[in-house]
Amino acid sequence: xxxxxxxxxxxxxxxxxxxxxxxxxxxxxxxxxxxxxxxxxxxxxxxxxxxxxxxxxxxxxxxxxxxxxxxxxxxxxxxxxxxxxxxxxxxxxxxxxxxxxxxxxxxxxxxxxxxxxxxxxxxxxxxxxxxxxxxxxxxxxxxxxxxxxxxxxxxxxxxxxxxxxxxxxxxxxxxxxxxxxxxxxxxxxxxxxxxxxxxxxxxxxxxxxxxxxxxxxxxxxxxxxxxxxxxxxxxxxxxxxxxxxxxxxxxxxxxxxxxxxxxxxxxxxxxxxxxxxxxxxxxxxxxxxxxxxxxxxxxxxxxxxxxxxxxxxxxxxxxxxxxxxxxxxxxxxxxxxxxxxxxxxxxxxxxxxxxxxxxxxxxxxxxxxxxxxxxxxxxxxxxxxxxxxxxxxxxxxxxxxxxxxxxxxx
Amino acid sequence: xxxxxxxxxxxxxxxxxxxxxxxxxxxxxxxxxxxxxxxxxxxxxxxxxxxxxxxxxxxxxxxxxxxxxxxxxxxxxxxxxxxxxxxxxxxxxxxxxxxxxxxxxxxxxxxxxxxxxxxxxxxxxxxxxxxxxxxxxxxxxxxxxxxxxxxxxxxxxxxxxxxxxxxxxxxxxxxxxxxxxxxxxxxxxxxxxxxxxxxxxxxxxxxxxxxxxxxxxxxxxxxxxxx
Numbered sequence: 032x033x034x035x036x037x038x039x040x041x042x043x044x045x046x047x048x049x050x051x052x053x054x055x056x057x058x059x060x061x062x063x064x065x066x067x068x069x070x071x072x073x074x075x076x077x078x079x080x081x082x083x084x085x086x087x088x089x090x091x092x093x094x095x096x097x098x099x100x101x102x103x104x105x106x107x108x109x110x111x112x113x114x115x116x117x118x119x120x121x122x123x124x125x126x127x128x129x130x131x132x133x134x135x136x137x138x139x140x141x142x143x144x145x146x147x148x149x150x151x152x153x154x155x156x157x158x159x160x161x162x163x164x165x166x167x168x169x170x171x172x173x174x175x176x177x178x179x180x181x182x183x184x185x186x187x188x189x190x191x192x193x194x195x196x197x198x199x200x201x202x203x204x205x206x207x208x209x210x211x212x213x214x215x216x217x218x219x220x221x222x223x224x225x226x227x228x229x230x231x232x233x234x235x236x237x238x239x240x241x242x243x244x245x246x247x248x249x250x251x252x253x254x255x256x257x258x259x260x261x262x263x264x265x266x267x268x269x270x271x272x273x274x275x276x277x278x279x280x281x282x283x284x285x286x287x288x289x290x291x292x293x294x295x296x297x298x299x300x301x302x303x304x305x306x307x308x309x310x311x312x313x314x315x316x317x318x319x320x321x322x323x324x325x326x327x328x329x330x331x332x333x334x335x336x337x338x339x340x341x342x343x344x345x346x347x348x349x350x351x352x353x354x355x356x357x358x359x360x361x362x363x364x365x366x367x368x369x370x371x372x373x374x375x376x377x378x379x380x381x382x383x384x385x386x387x388x389x390x391x392x393x394x395x396x397x398x399x400x401x402x403x404x405x406x407x408x409x410x411x412x413x414x415x416x417x418x419x420x421x422x423x424x425x426x427x428x429x430x431x432x433x434x435x436x437x438x439x440x441x
Numbered sequence: 442x443x444x445x446x447x448x449x450x451x452x453x454x455x456x457x458x459x460x461x462x463x464x465x466x467x468x469x470x471x472x473x474x475x476x477x478x479x480x481x482x483x484x485x486x487x488x489x490x491x492x493x494x495x496x497x498x499x500x501x502x503x504x505x506x507x508x509x510x511x512x513x514x515x516x517x518x519x520x521x522x523x524x525x526x527x528x529x530x531x532x533x534x535x536x537x538x539x540x541x542x543x544x545x546x547x548x549x550x551x552x553x554x555x556x557x558x559x560x561x562x563x564x565x566x567x568x569x570x571x572x573x574x575x576x577x578x579x580x581x582x583x584x585x586x587x588x589x590x591x592x593x594x595x596x597x598x599x600x601x602x603x604x605x606x607x608x609x610x611x612x613x614x615x616x617x618x619x620x621x622x623x624x625x626x627x628x629x630x631x632x633x634x635x636x637x638x639x640x641x642x643x644x645x646x647x648x649x650x651x652x653x654x655x656x657x658x659x660x661x662x663x664x665x666x667x668x
Contacts, residue, residue, distance in 0.1 A: 035554040042542035338538045342552040343527020434499045
C-alpha cells in the first residue's frame with residue numbers, strides 16, 4: 032500500500048519536474064543554512080575550547096583589579112603602576128594545591144635601532160610562560176625563547192615593521208636600554224582581532240628583563256594547580272591572600288582560565304542559537320513554498336483525486352499520497368541542502384577568517400567548520416518534519432474533495 | 442444473497458434549503474437483478490447524473506434507502522462508502538478518467554491497491570483483464586500514448602479489477618469514434634454475458650436498444666421505458 036502511494040507521489044513529482052525542483056531548492060537553501068551555520072558555530076566552539084582547554088589548570092593573577100576576563104588577557108600594555116610583590120608570589124606558592132607560579136614582569140624600556148629610539152613596554156616572562164600564553168602559530172618568523180637563552184627577544188609586528196624607518200628581521204641586533212639583544216622571533220600582525228594584543232610587545236626572559244631594567248615589577252603571574260577541579264577555589268584563595276598583603280579589597284584579580292573558557296563558550300552558544308534561528312527563518316519560508324506548491328497541485332488534480340476516490344480510495348489513502356509527496360520533495364531537498372551546507376560552511380569560514388582580523392587572530396581562532404553527525408541527523412529530521420507539516424494541510428484539502436468531481440458532466 | 446444487486450426504496454435527492462430547494466430525484470423504488478443489462482436514458486438535467494451518483498455511492502440520498510448486495514448503504518459514512526465503491530462498483534466514465542501519470546497496468550491495479558491485494562496478484566489480474574479488452578500490447582503505455590478507444594478499454598479493465606457486483610458506465614462511447622464505440626459495446630456485452638450487472642447511461646438510442654431493460658428519467662421521475 033505504502034509502495035503504491037510512494038509510486039503515485041513520485042510520478043506526480045516527476046510530472047511537474049521544474050516546479051518540484053524549485054520547491055526543492057527552497058528546502059535545500061534552508062537546510063544548507065542550518066548545516067553551514069551549525070558547522071561554523073561548532074567550529075568556533077572547538078577552536079576556542081582547543082586553544083583554552085589546555086590551560087584549564089591555569090590561573091592568571093594580575094595586580095590592579097582587572098575589570099574583566101578579556102582585559103586580563105590583553106597583556107599589560109597600559110601600566111597603572113600597581114604590581115605584585117615577591118611576597119605575593121611566595122604567598123601564592125604556599126597555597127595548598129598550587130604546583131608552580133611563573134611571573135610576567137612589566138616595565139618601560141628604550142629600543143635603539145639604526146640610531147633611532149623608540150620607547151616601548153618590556154615584558155619579562157619565564158620561557159614556560161611564553162609557551163602557555165602564545166602559540167608558535169602566532170609567530171610570522173623565528174621561534175620562542177628557550178630555557179637558558181640570553182640576550183634574545185621576541186618583538187611584535189609594529190615594532191618590527193612600523194615603528195622604525197628600517198625593518199627589523201629575525202637575527203637583527205637591536206639595543207634595549209643600551210644592551211645588545213638579538214631578535215629571536217617576530218609576531219604576526221594581529222590588528223583588532225584576537226584575544227591578546229601582540230603588535231607592540233617586546234618579550235624578554237625574566238632574567239634579561241631584570242638585568243636590563245634593574246626592576247622586577249610583576250604585572251601578571253600564571254599559577255598552575257595540580258588538580259584542575261579545584262581551580263576556582265584556589266583562585267579565590269590567591270585573591271584573598273594578595274588583597275590582605277596590600278590591605279586593599281580590590282587590589283588583585285585571580286581568574287581561572289576555565290572560567291574564561293566558560294564565558295566564551297556561553298557567548299558562542301548564544302551566537303550559535305542566533306545563527307540557527309536565522310536558518311530556521313529560511314526553513315519556514317521553504318515550508319511555505321512546499322505548502323503553496325502542494326496546494327496548487329491539489330487544485331490542479333481535483334479531477335484525479337475525485338477519480339481515485341470514486342474507484343475506492345479512502346481519505347487516508349489520498350492524504351498519504353500528498354504527504355509522501357511533500358516528504359519526498361523535502362527529503363531530497365534536504366539531502367542536497369546537506370551537501371551544499373558542507374561546502375557552504377567551508378566558504379563561509381573562509382570569508383569570516385578573511386574578514387575577522389586579516390591575520391593570525393582569526394586564524395588561530397581556527398575557523399574550520401565542524402559538521403557533526405548530530406547536525407546531519409537534525410537536518411534530515413527537520414526536512415522530514417517540514418515536509419510532513421507543510422503537506423498536511425494540502426493533503427487534508429485533497430482528502431476532503433468530493434468524488435462527484437470525477438463524474439461531473441461537462 | 443438475494444438475486445437483487447440494487448434495491449431502492451423511496452430513494453430521493455434534494456439540493457438546497459427552504460424556498461431554494463430543488464428535488465433532483467423524486468422518490469424512486471426499483472430493483473435491479475444480478476446480470477441485468479440496463480440503459481438509463483433521459484434528457485440533460487433530468488436527474489440522470491443524480492441517480493447515477495446515488496447508485497454509485499458517490500453521493501448520499503436525502504430520503505429513502507439504497508441496498509447494494511443487501512447492504513443498506515444510505516447510512517454509511519465516507520470511508521465505508523469508499524469501501525463499497527471499490528468492492529462492489531466498477532466505474533466507466535465518458536472521459537475515461539485514467540490517472541495521467543500511470544501506465545495502463547498501473548491504472549488497472551490502482552483500485553486493487555486500495556483494496557490491499559498483493560502486488561503480484563494485482564499485476565497478474567491486471568494483465569489478464571488488459572488481455573481480455575485486447576490491450577496486452579499496451580500495458581506500459583500511458584493514457585497520453587493511447588487512443589480514446591484504447592483508454593476506454595483500460596478504464597473497463599480497471600472497472601473490473603476488484604470483481605464488482607455492478608458496472609456503472611456513464612456514456613462509455615460518448616467520446617470515441619463509432620468503430621471504437623462498437624468495440625467497447627461488444628466488450629460490455631461480453632462481460633454481461635459472463636454474469637456481470639451493467640448499468641449504462643446513454644443519449645444514443647442505438648446503444649440503449651442493445652440493453653435488456655431501459656429506465657427513463659424525466660424531471661426526476663424514474664420510469665420503466667423503451668426507446
